[in-house]
Amino acid sequence: MATESGFLPIAELNRTDADVTLLLLNKKVGYTGQVNDPWFTATVQRTSEVGIPEVWFSNESYSGIGCTEQYQFCNGDTCTALDGLFTYSFQKPPEIGYNVAQAATYNLLIQFANYMRIHNVYKFLQNEILLANQVVYGSFGISTPLEDSHWITEMENLHNISLAGLQYCPVAYAAPGNVPIRDGFNLHDFIVPETDPEKLNLCNNQRFRSPKYSSFSILGLAIIVAMSSVIILLNLSLQRVVGWVQTRRGRGWKRLEWIEDDVLQLQRMAFEGRWEGPWKGKTDEVPVTQRFGAELRRGRGGRDGEYRLLDLCQNQSLEPLDRE
Numbered sequence: 001m002a003t004e005s006g007f008l009p010i011a012e013l014n015r016t017d018a019d020v021t022l023l024l025l026n027k028k029v030g031y032t033g034q035v036n037d038p039w040f041t042a043t044v045q046r047t048s049e050v051g052i053p054e055v056w057f058s059n060e061s062y063s064g065i066g067c068t069e070q071y072q073f074c075n076g077d078t079c080t081a082l083d084g085l086f087t088y089s090f091q092k093p094p095e096i097g098y099n100v101a102q103a104a105t106y107n108l109l110i111q112f113a114n115y116m117r118i119h120n121v122y123k124f125l126q127n128e129i130l131l132a133n134q135v136v137y138g139s140f141g142i143s144t145p146l147e148d149s150h151w152i153t154e155m156e157n158l159h160n161i162s163l164a165g166l167q168y169c170p171v172a173y174a175a176p177g178n179v180p181i182r183d184g185f186n187l188h189d190f191i192v193p194e195t196d197p198e199k200l201n202l203c204n205n206q207r208f209r210s211p212k213y214s215s216f217s218i219l220g221l222a223i224i225v226a227m228s229s230v231i232i233l234l235n236l237s238l239q240r241v242v243g244w245v246q247t248r249r250g251r252g253w254k255r256l257e258w259i260e261d262d263v264l265q266l267q268r269m270a271f272e273g274r275w276e277g278p279w280k281g282k283t284d285e286v287p288v289t290q291r292f293g294a295e296l297r298r299g300r301g302g303r304d305g306e307y308r309l310l311d312l313c314q315n316q317s318l319e320p321l322d323r324e
Contacts (some may be wrong), residue, residue, distance in 0.1 A: 023122070
């Protein structure tokens with residue numbers, strides 16, 4: 001049995017079909033309420049070292065949790081059995097009918113999976129892998145209480161970190177950032193160029209999203225512009241086209257009804273009812289008065305039915321209009 005730490009587990013922890021990782025929690029934090037989570041248990045109440053009363057602590061110095069990781073590789077419907085990662089060869093793919101491109105992909109993926117195993121994630125992040133650290137009050141070592149199932153949340157977060165790192169590995173492999181190592185030396189100075197043609201092909205075919213660019217559908221944009229233009233043109237020309245057709249077919253009265261129901265023509269008729277006018281464009285979209293500022297009023301001092309056109313700008317009487 002292969003071990004990375006030299007630790008030989010008891011029979012209950014010995015899994016030959018998985019990679020086993022044990023995480024130990026050093027319980028130095030106090031809580032402002034009782035915690036019944038099996039990993040973060042705190043059921044003893046006392047005053048903290050900084051003098052804060054009614055703080056809950058654990059009666060254990062350490063508590064552990066065991067994680068198992070299993071891996072499986074497939075080719076269509078043909079898959080290997082779930083097993084530990086080191087059961088597989090890092091050079092030769094399993095005998096499940098991989099072609100040369102699939103074999104090159106396997107060689108990369110098994111390395112990426114090894115990088116993001118829980119054991120390696122912990123080595124990089126240390127205590128930062130715990131979500132419980134986010135509710136600890138600075139250096140006081142005091143935290144808000146945790147839910148009874150908080151250990152499940154921690155394991156889900158650890159799994160998500162591993163998956164996020166696994167997604168990033170192909171990007172870092174194809175286009176690694178040129179991180180400065182020390183003065184005069186950057187990461188690219190120490191990268192050994194890939195020589196395998198299939199792996200080079202995988203690098204050249206990498207596609208990933210970048211915040212520097214945005215993609216959109218040219219076809220979709222063209223359809224939107226075209227349809228919008230058609231609607232605008234119809235809106236501008238439909239009334240004229242229909243009016244022309246009605247006039248050609250001898251049904252101009254329908255067009256007249258349509259025009260007279262327009263809000264501007266209704267407004268014109270209302271003004272004429274108040275003796276304001278005369279108007280021109282009674283069959284147009286926008287009627288206007290024949291003279292600017294002109295008003296049609298009943299003549300003062302004249303007989304019934306006599307009207308005078310008064311110039312509002314100069315308040316000057318003009319010639320009498322025809323009688324009714």
